[in-house]
Amino acid sequence: MGILVVGSVAFDSVETPFGKVKEVLGGSGTFFSTSASFFSEVNLVAVVGEDFPQDHLQFLRSRNVDLGGLQTSPGRTFRWEGRYGYDLNEAETLDTQLNVFEAFDPRLPMEYVDADFVFLANIDPELQLKVLKQVRRPRLVACDTMNFWIEGKRAQLLETLHHVDILVINEGETRQLAQEPNLVRAARVILEMGPRILVVKRGEYGVLMISEHSLFSAPAYPLESVYDPTGAGDTFAGGFMGYLSGTRNLDEGSFRQAIIFGSIMASFVVEDFSLDRMRTLEFEEIEERFRRFKLLTEFQGLG
Amino acid sequence: MGILVVGSVAFDSVETPFGKVKEVLGGSGTFFSTSASFFSEVNLVAVVGEDFPQDHLQFLRSRNVDLGGLQTSPGRTFRWEGRYGYDLNEAETLDTQLNVFEAFDPRLPMEYVDADFVFLANIDPELQLKVLKQVRRPRLVACDTMNFWIEGKRAQLLETLHHVDILVINEGETRQLAQEPNLVRAARVILEMGPRILVVKRGEYGVLMISEHSLFSAPAYPLESVYDPTGAGDTFAGGFMGYLSGTRNLDEGSFRQAIIFGSIMASFVVEDFSLDRMRTLEFEEIEERFRRFKLLTEFQGLG
Numbered sequence: 001m002g003i004l005v006v007g008s009v010a011f012d013s014v015e016t017p018f019g020k021v022k023e024v025l026g027g028s029g030t031f032f033s034t035s036a037s038f039f040s041e042v043n044l045v046a047v048v049g050e051d052f053p054q055d056h057l058q059f060l061r062s063r064n065v066d067l068g069g070l071q072t073s074p075g076r077t078f079r080w081e082g083r084y085g086y087d088l089n090e091a092e093t094l095d096t097q098l099n100v101f102e103a104f105d106p107r108l109p110m111e112y113v114d115a116d117f118v119f120l121a122n123i124d125p126e127l128q129l130k131v132l133k134q135v136r137r138p139r140l141v142a143c144d145t146m147n148f149w150i151e152g153k154r155a156q157l158l159e160t161l162h163h164v165d166i167l168v169i170n171e172g173e174t175r176q177l178a179q180e181p182n183l184v185r186a187a188r189v190i191l192e193m194g195p196r197i198l199v200v201k202r203g204e205y206g207v208l209m210i211s212e213h214s215l216f217s218a219p220a221y222p223l224e225s226v227y228d229p230t231g232a233g234d235t236f237a238g239g240f241m242g243y244l245s246g247t248r249n250l251d252e253g254s255f256r257q258a259i260i261f262g263s264i265m266a267s268f269v270v271e272d273f274s275l276d277r278m279r280t281l282e283f284e285e286i287e288e289r290f291r292r293f294k295l296l297t298e299f300q301g302l303g
Numbered sequence: 304m305g306i307l308v309v310g311s312v313a314f315d316s317v318e319t320p321f322g323k324v325k326e327v328l329g330g331s332g333t334f335f336s337t338s339a340s341f342f343s344e345v346n347l348v349a350v351v352g353e354d355f356p357q358d359h360l361q362f363l364r365s366r367n368v369d370l371g372g373l374q375t376s377p378g379r380t381f382r383w384e385g386r387y388g389y390d391l392n393e394a395e396t397l398d399t400q401l402n403v404f405e406a407f408d409p410r411l412p413m414e415y416v417d418a419d420f421v422f423l424a425n426i427d428p429e430l431q432l433k434v435l436k437q438v439r440r441p442r443l444v445a446c447d448t449m450n451f452w453i454e455g456k457r458a459q460l461l462e463t464l465h466h467v468d469i470l471v472i473n474e475g476e477t478r479q480l481a482q483e484p485n486l487v488r489a490a491r492v493i494l495e496m497g498p499r500i501l502v503v504k505r506g507e508y509g510v511l512m513i514s515e516h517s518l519f520s521a522p523a524y525p526l527e528s529v530y531d532p533t534g535a536g537d538t539f540a541g542g543f544m545g546y547l548s549g550t551r552n553l554d555e556g557s558f559r560q561a562i563i564f565g566s567i568m569a570s571f572v573v574e575d576f577s578l579d580r581m582r583t584l585e586f587e588e589i590e591e592r593f594r595r596f597k598l599l600t601e602f603q604g605l606g
Contacts, residue, residue: 017484086484181320181389183507184527204486205508208525217599219520222511224487256602287605294604296520299559301597302590 001114002041002066003245004138005032006106006131007121007234009046009056009070010078013095014273017086018227024274025056026080028121028144031231034278035238035265036119037063038286039246043112045069045131049077049100059279068109073100088229089203108134117245120164121234122146125156132163140250142166142199142241144233150177161194168199168237183208184215199240199259201233209259214252218259221267221293228273232266235278239265264289304417305344305369306548307441308335309409309434310424310537312349312359312373313381316398317576320389321530327577328359329383331424331447334534337581338541338568339422340366341589343548346415348372348434352380352403362582371412376403391532392506411437420548423467424537425449428460435466443553445469445502445544447536453480464497471502471540486511487518502543502562504536512562517555521562524570524596531576535569538581542568567592 007029013022029046036042043066050072060067081095106127108115113136120128120143128143143164149157150173157177161167167190171183178186187198187210200208204226206219240262247254264286271277310332316325332349339345346369353375363370381404385394409430411418416439423431423446431446446467452460453476460480464470470493474486481489490501490513503511507529509522543565550557567589574580 182527182529184525202508205505206520206522208522215525215599216602217509217522217525218602219509219511219522222487222518222520224485226485253603260602290605294602296518297600297602299519299521299563299597299600300556302593 001111001116002043003036003117003119003241004043004045004108004112004115004135005029005036005119005121006045006127007032007119007123008078008101009044009048009052010080010101012230012274013079013081014228014230015083016088016228017084019273021228021273023079025059026230026274027078028123028231028234030060031234031269031275032119032121032238032241033060033065034063034275035235035269036242036245037065038265038281038283039239039242039261040117041245042066042242043069043115045106045108045112047071047073047100047104049073049075052077059275063278069107069112071107073103075100082230084229088226091230106131116140117241118142119237119241120144120160121237125149125153125160128160129156129163132160140165140241140244142168142237144168144237145173145177146170147173147176158193161190164195166197166199167195168201168233168240170233171200171202174198174200184210197255201236203229203232207236207259207263209255216256216259218263219297221263221289221296223267223271226270229270231275232270235269236262236266238262260290260293261286264293304414304419305346306339306420306422306544307346307348307411307415307418307438308332308339308422308424309348309430310335310422310426311381311404312347312351312355313383313404315533315577316382316384317531317533318386319391319531320387322576324531324576326382328362329533329577330381331426331534331537333363334537334572334578335422335424335541335544336363336368337366337578338538338572339545339548340368341568341584341586342542342545342564343420345369345545346372346418348409348411348415350374350376350403350407352376352378355380362578366581372410372415374410376406378403385533387532391529394533409434419443420544421445422540422544423447423463424540428452428456428463431463432459432466435463443468443547445471445540447471447540448476448480449473450476450479461496464493467498469500469502470498471504471536471543473536474503474505477501477503487513500558504539506532506535510539510562510566512558519559519562521566522600524566524592524599526570526574529573532573534578535573538572539565539569541565563593563596564589567596
């Protein structure tokens with residue numbers, strides 16, 4: 001029954017050196033779902049306020065995202081405002097208004113409890129745990145997190161990690177969570193915490209996937225035009241989990257291809273503000289970029 | 304007749320979070336030559352002072368580096384002192400004493416003027432040009448440079464670039480030289496300046512090789528123990544040029560393999576201070592790491 005994702009649906013206001021948008025569609029759940037929808041069925045659990053417009057719901061439905069788990073609560077939708085400088089690597093958060101997200105209590109519709117692929121986007125680890133308690137026997141559980149939870153809710157986060165197969169996390173947060181500056185050693189520390197696979201997101205430098213017996217390094221797709229990096233990480237995760245859910249193969253080779261598909265989806269979403277690039281994206285473009293990715297990285301082995 | 308390299312031979316004093324060494328063997332010419340010597344004949348043009356010890360010369364000779372172009376001048380050898388923090392990405396220079404390097408006037412022994420592979424390490428672009436005027440018909444010329452020359456001797460650097468096939472340069476300096484924040488576009492700008500291939504060094508994130516019709520991205524080899532990044536860039540360049548000179552193939556496939564060999568040599572040199580790791584390195588270890596590099600990056604194409 002495809003993927004279950006729990007995350008945020010939000011209005012983003014973003015400024016980059018290339019432009020400025022106000023209260024456009026955003027949120028980790030939105031980016032993830034849209035990206036995953038190119039490969040798999042997706043079921044979104046999230047909350048919006050009464051101000052959330054029909055056309056955004058319509059867009060998600062047009063991508064075949066199931067909204068049976070999307071609650072509408074009295075009040076305003078989650079809002080985030082941020083700014084990027086020329087290096088585009090890190091957002092400066094200007095304003096966060098949790099609004100209806102503050103009291104978000106994720107409840108899974110009956111049809112979702114048999115989900116076999118679960119993605120817990122970057123939300124309070126207590127909510128992530130709450131979701132995990134509602135699913136019956138998921139085949140693969142992945143989660144994201146951030147410095148805010150690593151610092152403020154470490155115990156709860158460690159409890160969540162105990163029940164997770166894959167942790168998808170930024171490079172700096174990998175070091176922070178493990179309290180170890182060397183990335184490979186930090187990864188080994190985290191693999192002791194529960195996840196059997198760690199996917200380290202390095203922004204424009206790509207992704208490193210680490211498990212006990214394997215290391216896989218993928219570059220980011222080199223782009224001449226990056227307009228807005230917002231949502232790149234969740235879009236990556238969406239492509240990654242979406243591909244795995246679609247192919248239903250969980251061998252090393254499929255995980256590696258999933259990393260590439262995730263990277264490709266991220267490379268598209270940053271080409272425009274919000275999810276705008278996803279609105280016109282065709283599957284043939286994804287495949288074409290996969291082939292370019294192969295050319296970008298391949299070299300001959302020794303005789 | 305192998306590679307001709309012009310660069311510095313120096314005493315380095317280095318502090319990293321893992322230790323401290325004083326006046327050990329260093330310098331761009333030294334790191335480059337030693338690395339290249341695993342693949343090719345190497346001819347070093349450089350200058351040392353009267354204080355330079357025989358055992359350092361003996362080490363270079365033991366690597367079959369030809370020292371016919373190494374001048375000894377009255378005075379002290381070039382000294383550099385630097386410090387690295389935990390991220391190991393950028394050195395803080397504490398002291399630079401040019402000493403005999405200040406009046407360095409590179410003169411090629413007669414036997415060197417027919418060199419067909421030339422590497423101009425990061426020195427004054429006027430000296431780089433002087434060297435180029437002395438070689439007859441090199442098959443491949445590569446050079447390195449840095450912010451100091453980009454800012455202070457831009458005109459002379461542009462003149463050098465005009466006569467160079469390959470520019471090997473740091474990521475930040477790529478942007479600075481091109482005056483363009485986007486890396487891919489910055490590369491295109493630099494390809495208009497003369498070089499037909501740009502090799503962008505991204506430290507722990509690997510290397511991007513860009514030419515008019517091709518892009519190749521290679522990660523750095525993920526290491527659990529990095530003790531001292533000094534000389535990593537020159538060691539990379541040495542493996543890269545050394546492999547090309549050794550194989551004498553200049554097709555795209557050989558360039559890609561050369562990038563991998565360069566990355567491997569850099570991954571070894573940072574495992575210990577100065578060139579100490581190079582003193583015990585065996586070619587079988589290089590080949591073994593090449594195979595691991597292949598496993599690190601490979602994934603299946605689309606059906």
